Amino acid sequence: MKRVQLQRWSSTVLSPRARTVSRLHQHLYGAGSRCQSTASPLQVDSNAQSNLGDASFEDVELMKHVRSAHKRKGNLKYPSPPVDAAINSAKLAALHARLYLPSRLPPQTLARALVDASADPNADFNNESLATLGHDLLTYYTTEHLLCTYPRLPLTVIFAAMYAYAGPKTLAAMAREWGVEHASLPGGEVDPGLLQFRRVEPGTDIDATPNARTPRPYAAQKAWRMTVTSKIFYDDEFGDAFKGPATSGEGVTAELASATFVRAVMGAIYLHAGRPAAKRFFEQHFLSRHLNISELFNFSQPARDLARLCARENFEPPVARIISETGRKSRHPVFVVGIFSGQDKLGEGAGASLIEARERAALSALKGWYLYSPLNVRVPSSMEEEGAASWKPVYVDLGEVIV
Template identity: 80%
Template sequence: MKRLQLQRWSSSVLSPRARAGSRLHQQLYSTGLRLQSTASPLQSETSIPDDVEHVDIGDPGMMRHVRRVHKRKTQLQYPSPPVDAAIKSPKLAALHARLYLPSRLPVQTLARTLVDASADRNADFNNEALATLGHDLLTHYTSEHLLCNYPRLPLSVIFAAMYAYVGPKTLAAMTKEWGVDWATVPGGEVDPGLLQFKRIDPGTKVDEVSQLQSPRPYAAQKGWRMTVSSKIFYDDEFGDAIKGSAASNEGVTTEMASATFVRAVMGAIYLHAGRPAAKRFFEQHILSRHLNISELFNFSQPARDLARLCARENFEPPVAKIVSETGRKSRHPVFVVGVFSGQDKLGEGAGASLAEARERAALAALKGWYLYSPLNPRVPSSMEEEGAAPWKPAHVDVGEVIV
């Protein structure tokens, strides 16, 4: 019986119809397809060459196999996966459900957020436009949250808090938490659920990539002092000098590509689901992270800064007084010092010496002033909600003490 089956199989292989299908299979694999454009047009399962359409194989199964082979062949010529491949990707469906994205956001747009500009230079198929919109939304919502909830924060602390909330390192960590994997090399045959970008060559220094020219380097060459005002006008939202992204042919780092992906997701939600969905996504994934702002302060001379603050606010000069002490003549003394302005105690600190306790008390007083938060603060974007209460002007402080 096995010998009879083997004879039937061998005779079918040697049949003229099978030999014609084999020659066509080899022809499809041996013929090279040249890349005509960097775009990623839609492909259909029945798109096969004209010569394949006129070949009479006679076997429907062989014809379907030829179509599948040609589809895999043609996908290799595109820099990013075709749009229709996103519907069949289980990774995209899982990511859409894991992030609880709105149903109005299609998986095709979610697949586009995973294609970096370094992988596909065509603006119609990469995430550059979506990332630009998402970046503006993230920085806008974060800045209004910080300024309305902590109106007295120094500018340097605001820059540090902005970086902690929506900086590239934070967004890259979010990409890992969302379970997004990276493609080794971008291409049309890659699963659309993978983050695709061109990596920078090993040994390349990130600081040496092409940068956009900004007025700040010119000011630095002239020897002008980099003040707080210069950071507002010349620097980015994190207080750093403005730099341009690397060119598409040079590649990007994994951190840059991951941050661009998160920003693109924010922009896609805003376009497809509207402002309420984007604001809700921001609150669930950005503001839900705990940030201890009190640890971002770095005062070099807190006693001097406190004295200048009291002079500006017309308070009585601060005076340090011992509140309690123990073990003065032992090996481990502890002193508790309070800083008073008249009858009001501004802060209290403990230390192994009087000088250390006085510095900590002044630092506690400064933090108590700058970390002031009004009751029931509201942000300007809350007026976009339906049925919002009348707007009450937010508290605007004089600002930090410039020394």
Template identity: 75%
Template sequence: MKRLQLQRWSSTALSPRVRTNNRLHQQLYSTGLRLQSTVSPLQSESTISENVEDASFQNPDAMRHIRPQDTIAISLSPVEAATQSAKLAALHARLYLPSRLPLQTLARTLVDASADSNVDFNNESLATLGHDLLANYTSEHLICTYPRLPLSVTFAAMYAYVGPKTLAAISKEWGIDNATVPGGEVDPGFLQFRRVAPGTAVEDISQLQSARPYADQKKWRMTVSSKIFYDDEFGDAIKGSVALGQGVTDETARATFVRAVLGAIYLHAGRPAAKRFFEQHILSRHLNISELFNFSQPARDLARLCARENFEAPVAKIVSETGRKSRSPVFVVGIFSGQDKLGEGSGSSLMEARERAALSALKGWYLYTPINPRVPSSMEEEGAAPWKPAHIDLGEVIV
């Protein structure tokens, strides 16, 4: 019996719309996959379009140098590519973004200024707006919730909430992948940016020109209060923007993307959606502010604080002890101001327990939180209750 060729027989029997792939199509497809996995020289758009028009589908050799992604880039505009990107749609659904935020704007947030210098297509303007929103929402939350925090602790808490490292970690949790090289053929769901060349010092990328006067004088004293006027929201010196054509680090590009997403939500969905997104992705992260304190001499600072607030001088008293003459004694010391107990601490020596008790008293003072604190931005909500002035403290103790 003669053997039947099922592929050729099925191609002639079925209609043209449901025919199986012929050998020529399989050969072209396998060639395209092989070229896609290797590095091929880049071609201009005019050259690619001429090759697509003039190539004969009867000659497989004429189609070997044409990549499938080139034909897709020609047939789809950036707007159509954003609407047909599965990664972009999955990101939109995964973050539960508002429906009023289009996929085209979300795709723009993934294009860093180092990849595309055109301000109409990169995320620079959106990131600037998102940066201001993050700084505003975070600062009002910290100041109204903890009105007695020292400035140094406030700067550290700001960095922990919306610093570049935190925002980069958030983008990784969102499942954002980096594009190897930015370009028009890249899927809009990838983060596109120009990487820093290997061996480049990070400090030399930005223009190190601070807004602080006498910044070139190393011996000029920089106080904590001056950081409010001359430095950024983290208490660091403000540096110039990255020069055009220079690359950025992965951390910087990811942080810029997160800021751009918040700015895009604010523009398309309004302030309530932007604030809700901030509360869900930023404020929902637990931060133990008590671990940010670093007192060198807590007993001296507590004595100055009691003198400023017209309290009685703090006195350390032993509350309990055990094993004084053993290898591992434990002492519990309390700090009292008159009849009021300010703090308590334990240690293997009286001095250690006294320092911990003073540290506990200072943290109890600086971590004071009003009942049901409100932030100024809550007045923009519909049906907001009348505003009650927030508690304003005298500030930290100056020793």
């Protein structure tokens, strides 16, 4: 029996199938195996491919495993997966189908959208440029929707609505809903269907990092930069202090990396499929999210604001009148108060006291004014569609009452 085993390893009697298995065995376990070969790993793969006719199913699977191990070992030198790896990624194909992305968007671009600049500093392989374009598109589409649908909204409410529609927390939640998983560490051997970014070191003060500081010329001028006008000129689209871009190599949070990925997907759709596809993607994934704008108001003195609004619009001064009441002398009274301007009722509210009911009635009147929405709302981007009707100017309000 021992003689037979020695004879099987003789190079003179090796069959093509045995030679294939022997070379694969040598490649897996090193040059110390019995069958010596001077072929390179790539030559081993080509030699093994020439003997597929005699190889069994187990040999073919072993050869595929060696080839994939070789490929992973060669990809270790890259900071992100190579471009051709996106074609064979099942995660990437599933994400492409799950989002119902246009067929003109190749998987290579979607894989690039999953590579954050903190993982790969090369601008040709990360999603920084795509995210910049997607950020501008999201800001434009969201702003025109809010301004054309609710032309009387105060600017602070617009900032809050912008953050609710396209803020980083919302975008990160969307990425989780899409089923995007995070890679433990970025690298060339990682599946292209995973979100790759360099995480912030534990214990790092996020607010003290360079990419979270306000620009130096305005950092010392916070006293006068608290006004609404200064927020328009110097702050971002959410009314927050402007944050400079993160430098390459710095770690980012999972929320910021997920938000950047969603913006990059928006920019990739615009580049490969055009404006109609990008607008359709925005309506399906962003405007479809319900937002109760009436809950974003926060008036400190609604009665005073309503009086100033009526004075500006040349209405009669608002007057509070009791509409109904019950249990005035009981433990739980209820008063219903209406705010009237002449013969017109502006708002109505109920409360446990007359003062509370009057405040709620004034708040209802202010919301009724600021939440006005015209019929047949059209946004400027609708003119980009083929066969669009002639443009009619949208309603432009005088603006909020500055107190």
